[in-house]
Every structure is written in structure tokens, then in C-alpha cells.
Ligand SMILES: COc1ccc(C)cc1NC(=O)Nc1ccc2c(c1)[B-](O)(O)OC2
């Protein structure tokens with residue numbers, strides 16, 4: 001399929017994606033509704049470690065579906081490891097999912113509760129695969145850190161992203177976005193749920209080890225995380241798609257883990 005043959009409207013929304021992307025009816029499709037009570041605690045799962053200190057952000061872009069910040073991923077300078085991961089995965093990009101005006105647009109839900117929006121930090125397995133594209137189609141190719149955004153206090157750093165939005169008003173626009181470190185977007189606790197799932201948007205590859213943080217970060221009403229829209233694209237906002245509950249292993253790091261500073 002070329003271009004963007006999918007969206008969130010009546011004619012191209014999630015319930016129709018299976019027509020062009022049959023994997024939509026696969027066995028490990030995301031997002032899911034997380035049920036903490038039924039998640040099994042897997043004591044073999046340790047804390048996740050984030051090495052984001054040498055992060056090199058490159059640009060910020062509007063791809064018609066989200067605003068994406070890309071990173072330099074030619075070496076292991078910014079990686080996620082530990083937890084369910086057998087090796088380090090390189091940070092490639094992060095992007096957000098949010099709802100239309102005033103509606104709550106997180107993709108994952110927790111016991112049916114939607115959050116204002118959801119941040120996805122996308123990492124790929126450069127130990128086993130040559131390129132992101134190759135990793136994106138492999139069952140152990142991607143590791144995505146999902147962070148819920150909840151309305152509350154003003155987020156000190158999110159404004160650097162929302163301030164940049166006006167520069168990428170239209171689909172296909174890209175602009176410089178240097179030296180942004182996503183470490184500032186992390187909540188205080190890295191306690192997480194993890195499960196094997198997929199991209200939540202076409203091509204829906206079943207290549208993602210999901211690591212969803214329990215603790216949301218707060219953004220204020222003013223920081224329009226839940227009312228962001230992408231002017232110039234055919235729609236705005238992202239709406240959660242519910243798929244069946246999948247085996248979730250709830251991993252409690254025995255202690256409060258903080259992003260590694262190594
Ligand atoms: C047209 O899109 C592509 C073409 C070719 C390749 C190799 C990949 C993609 N798309 C892609 O990676 N999406 C994508 C990647 C990562 C995540 C998500 C979507 B998400 O579920 O929203 O959060 C995590």
C-alpha cells in the first residue's frame with residue numbers, strides 16, 4: 001500500500017485496517033486493556049535501564065498521523081535494556097497519541113481507563129538486525145516504552161515540544177530539533193507492565209516488546225496534549241482501539257529504579 005491509506009475516520013479507521021493489513025487480526029495486536037489484577041508477576045524480570053545521556057535528537061516532523069522526534073541511531077549512544085529485553089535496543093524516535101478536542105486519546109488503557117495521551121519511545125534491536133526497517137518486521141525487533149500523559153500540573157519540559165509544533169503545522173513538514181533529551185519526559189518510577197504486541201498503527205507489524213510504565217507524567221490543560229491536532233492532515237487525534245486482553249506479565253522492580261546515568 002502506498003502513502004497513508006488509513007486513518008481514524010469512518011471510511012479508513014481501525015475497524016477497516018484489516019482490509020489492507022490482514023495482520024490486524026493477528027494473535028499479538030496492540031493496544032490492549034491492561035488489567036493489573038490478572039497480570040502475573042514475573043520475578044525473573046528485573047528493572048529496565050535507560051541510557052539517554054548521550055541522546056542526539058535530529059528533527060521533529062509531522063507525518064500526518066503524529067508529531068515525531070527522530071534520533072541519531074548509528075551507534076548505541078541511547079539505549080533501553082534490562083527488564084524483558086535480552087540486549088540493548090537503540091532509540092530511534094518518539095511520538096505521541098492523543099485524542100480529539102477534550103477527549104482522552106491514550107492507546108493502551110488500564111482497567112478501561114484512558115489517559116489524556118500516550119508517549120511512545122521507539123527502540124530497535126541493532127544487535128540482531130541491520131536496519132530499523134528490518135527490525136520492525138521481526139518478532140523481537142522493537143521495544144517501545146509507553147508513557148501515559150495525564151492532565152495535572154504544568155510539565156516543565158513538554159513546552160519545548162509543544163512550542164515546536166507550530167513549525168511542523170502541515171503533514172510532511174520537518175524541522176531541526178537538536179539536543180532534546182527525552183529523559184526529562186520520564187516519571188519518577190520505572191515500574192512497568194510488559195507484553196509481546198505490535199505496532200498500533202499500520203503496518204501493524206507484530207514486532208514490539210511493549211514496556212508500559214505504571215506512573216503517568218502530568219501535563220497541564222494549557223499544554224494541549226489531549227487537544228493536539230495536526231492542521232493540514234485529514235484528521236486530528238488518535239482514538240484508542242481495544243483488542244483482547246493478552247498475557248501480561250506485571251514486573252515489579254524490587255526497588256524504585258531510576259534511569260541509569262552510566
Ligand atoms: C508507514 O510506516 C512504516 C513504514 C515502514 C516501516 C519499517 C515502519 C513503519 N511504521 C512504523 O514503524 N510505525 C510505528 C513504529 C513504532 C511504533 C508505532 C508505529 B506505534 O505503535 O504507534 O508506537 C510504536
Ligand SMILES: [Zn+2]
Pocket residue numbers: 095096097120200
Ligand atoms: Zn505509537
